[in-house]
Amino acid sequence: MTNQQMNTDVILIGAGVMSATLGTLLKQLAPEWNITVFEKLDAAGEESSHELNNAGTGHAALCELNYTKELEDGSIDMSKAISVNEQFQVSRQFWSYLVEQGLIKNPEDFIMPLPHVSYVQGEDNVRFLKNRYETMIQNPLFKGMEFSDDLEKLKEWLPLMMENRTASEPLAATKIDIGTDVNFGSLTRMMFDNLEQQGVDVEYNHVVEDITRRPDGRWDLKILDTKNNIRKFQSAKFLFIGGGGGSLPLLQKTGIPESKQIGGFPISGIFMVCNNPEIVEKHNAKVYGKAAVGAPPMSVPHLDTRYIDKEKSLLFGPFAGFSPKFLKTGSNMDLFGSVKPNNLVTMLACGAKNMGLTKYLVEQLAQSKEQRMEELRSFIPDAKEEDWELIVAGQRVQVIKDTPEEKGKLQFGTEVVTDEAGTVAALLGASPGASTAVHVMLDVMNRCFPEEMQEWEPKIKEMIPSYGVALSENPELFKEVHEATSKSLKLTK
Numbered sequence: 001m002t003n004q005q006m007n008t009d010v011i012l013i014g015a016g017v018m019s020a021t022l023g024t025l026l027k028q029l030a031p032e033w034n035i036t037v038f039e040k041l042d043a044a045g046e047e048s049s050h051e052l053n054n055a056g057t058g059h060a061a062l063c064e065l066n067y068t069k070e071l072e073d074g075s076i077d078m079s080k081a082i083s084v085n086e087q088f089q090v091s092r093q094f095w096s097y098l099v100e101q102g103l104i105k106n107p108e109d110f111i112m113p114l115p116h117v118s119y120v121q122g123e124d125n126v127r128f129l130k131n132r133y134e135t136m137i138q139n140p141l142f143k144g145m146e147f148s149d150d151l152e153k154l155k156e157w158l159p160l161m162m163e164n165r166t167a168s169e170p171l172a173a174t175k176i177d178i179g180t181d182v183n184f185g186s187l188t189r190m191m192f193d194n195l196e197q198q199g200v201d202v203e204y205n206h207v208v209e210d211i212t213r214r215p216d217g218r219w220d221l222k223i224l225d226t227k228n229n230i231r232k233f234q235s236a237k238f239l240f241i242g243g244g245g246g247s248l249p250l251l252q253k254t255g256i257p258e259s260k261q262i263g264g265f266p267i268s269g270i271f272m273v274c275n276n277p278e279i280v281e282k283h284n285a286k287v288y289g290k291a292a293v294g295a296p297p298m299s300v301p302h303l304d305t306r307y308i309d310k311e312k313s314l315l316f317g318p319f320a321g322f323s324p325k326f327l328k329t330g331s332n333m334d335l336f337g338s339v340k341p342n343n344l345v346t347m348l349a350c351g352a353k354n355m356g357l358t359k360y361l362v363e364q365l366a367q368s369k370e371q372r373m374e375e376l377r378s379f380i381p382d383a384k385e386e387d388w389e390l391i392v393a394g395q396r397v398q399v400i401k402d403t404p405e406e407k408g409k410l411q412f413g414t415e416v417v418t419d420e421a422g423t424v425a426a427l428l429g430a431s432p433g434a435s436t437a438v439h440v441m442l443d444v445m446n447r448c449f450p451e452e453m454q455e456w457e458p459k460i461k462e463m464i465p466s467y468g469v470a471l472s473e474n475p476e477l478f479k480e481v482h483e484a485t486s487k488s489l490k491l492t493k
Contacts (some may be wrong), residue, residue, distance in 0.1 A: 008036045008201075011221060011236040013208055013250060014243035015039035016049040017184050018427050020191035021437040022240055022444065024098070027198050028463065029456045035195070036234060038206040038223055040246075040329075045188030047327055048244035049434060051308050053269075053394030055318070058180035059435035060088040062142065063116035063288040066300055068132050076135040082472050085141045087436035089471055090464055093481055094438040095187070096488035097463040103194045107489040110187040112307045115285040116179030117157065119171075121378070125290060126172040133174050140475035145176040160282035161303070165381045178482075179286060180491065181307050184434045206232075211239070211253040217423055219254075238448060241426035245326035245397040248338055251426040256419040263347040263400035264338055264428070265410065267361070268321030269393035272376060274314040276387040280305075283314055287379065303379045316376050318393060320364040326397050343400075349408030350400045357410070396430040414440055422448035438464070 010026060012019040015037055023035055041047065048054060061067040061081035069077045095111070098104045120129045126149055133147040148154060149172035155162040157175050196202050205227040212220050219239040223232045241250045248264045274280055288302040306313045326334035339347060351358070369385065376383045399411040414436065415428040425444045433440075442460070446453055453460075461467045471478040486492045 006036075006232065007235045009033040009236060010035045010238045010240070011219070011234060012037045012240045012242060014047075014241070014246070015041070015044040015188070015192060015202065015204070016047060016242055016244055017045065017188045017191075017434045017437050018242035018441065019240065020044065020049075020188045020195070021094075022242070022441040023195050023200060024103070024191050025094075025438075025441055025445065025463075027195060027200065029459055030452070031198070035200045036236070037192075037195075037200060037202040038208055038221075038234075039202070039204050040207045040226070042204050042227075043189075044192040044202070044204075045185040047246075047329065048394045048396070049184045049188045050394065051183045051185035051306075052391065053328065054184060054434065055302065055304060055315075056181050056183060056306050056308075057116075057286055057302075057304070057435070058088060058111070058182045060085045060116075060141075060179070062145070062176045062179050063118045063174070063286060063302075064300065065118055065120075065129075065132070065288060065290055068136070070128055070131070074131065076132050078132075078135055078139070081136070082139065082141060084436065086471055087439035089141075089466065089478070089481065089485075090442070091435060091438040092485040092489065093464045093466060096485040098191075098194075099488050104187075104190040109310070110183045110190065111489050111491065112181045113177070113491045114179050114181040114305055114307075115157075115175055115177050117176075117285045117287040118174045119158070119161070119287050119289050119379075120173070121169055121171055123170050126170045129172050129174060139472055140478050141472050142176065144178060145174055147174050148172065158283070158285065158287065160279065161287065161379055161381075163282070163380075163382065173287075175285070178486075181286065181305065182435065183308060208250060211250065213254065213256075213423075217421060219424065237423065239424045240444065241424070243327075245334075245395045246330060247426050247428050248326065248397060249334065251417060251428070252338065252340060254419070254424055254426075256424060258417050258419055259426075260342040261346045261402045262417070262428075263343045263350070263408075264326065264335075264397040265347075265350070265400060266323060266326055266335060266395050266397050268323050268395055269318035270321050271315045271317035271319075271391050271393050272372060272388045273391050274316075274388055279387055280312055280314045289379070301375065301379070316379065316388070319367065319372055319375075320361055321392070322361050322365060323395065325395055328392075328395050330395065346402050346408045347400055350410050351408075353408065354410055397428070399429045416440060416443055416447070418444070418447045422450070442467075 061084040067081040067084055099107050136142040137145050207224045208221055209224055210222040218235050221234045241247045251259045284305050286304045291300045304315045324332050324335035373385050399415045403409050413429050414433050418425045466481050
């Protein structure tokens, strides 16, 4: 085994959609910077970003009921829905810019138009959905949303779900046609292909073994080239850790104070995939329901049309599973290895407060295929077992952290951790993740490159015309950018 020592400006760990996005942004804003990427697998977008390891929803809060909350007075708090939608619009604008500049081609290979539908059963849920609809359509971001509790209209919207259904309780749905299905694996691979063409050094089959900080603030990484059995040492001014579930152990290796009192809890996703083309053709939407009581937000049931390699498919789930691995290709020691003296109390406090989640996971793990089929039949009444098979999707590590209000709070969402000097950043957490990658990476850059961001602002506004503007408060600008991105991304005929 030989050693190699090299220096660079920026190191990105992980070849997923987050590193692809940050690398692409930096190459547009600071093309002279040298960037090196280390990925432990043999290709880009093979873990959390892979098309079969996530739901492929362009998360814009058009159908996800967990982004709106009913308050005690009956009103709807849609602040999170607005925030998520605004962030997705930023992604759309950046992707459009890449297409228009020829940096990525054939947008239909990674994004397709697809109606987004919210579907509920029961009188209380129907009332909530109607209230939600009446609140949301007042905002320009959700213009075009429709509501119906009429069975004939629901048959028109959701023919597969209404077929042979005997409605024993009220049903309702909202539908909006501006939703999307996004193949984040394909998008990730496109961006990395372009980065390599621009001279970015992307090293596959490279495992980061250790991370240390020099007295001058630079970061030293010890890396193992597993294909050639060569150990390398690389130094960089700035380090980004975008390793999906594997980010937490790497963040802990930095030793920064901000990495303390943070833990992670892995949850697996299991989907049912339809293998009958006749059934697949009867459904054309992403249909989200309501999560079961005690279920984590990532377990909201949904019946999704997917486009993978331009082939139409149908998925239902997710069902929660458990593995101590932090990555699908990780180690069974990941969870145990992440427990440190500085986060043990934090994780124990979380565990004590989330017994309901533990119970839910145990019940999910104990389910037979027939029990999962019964859940599917709440969406498709006459679903047959022979038409569906189970696939294991990706691992998601939910963040556990101390907050001013709570010890050991279980976080559902995306978390960015940076050091005080802005020399290192790590991306933790899960959904809406990939859909909001551009917004999240701009947040990283604001924290870590505040002086450069002032210089970069004109270029950022060229790439993202709405940068710094709330589209929900500027309906004319929203209409303009939405129409422009729809045209560039070939989302309109």
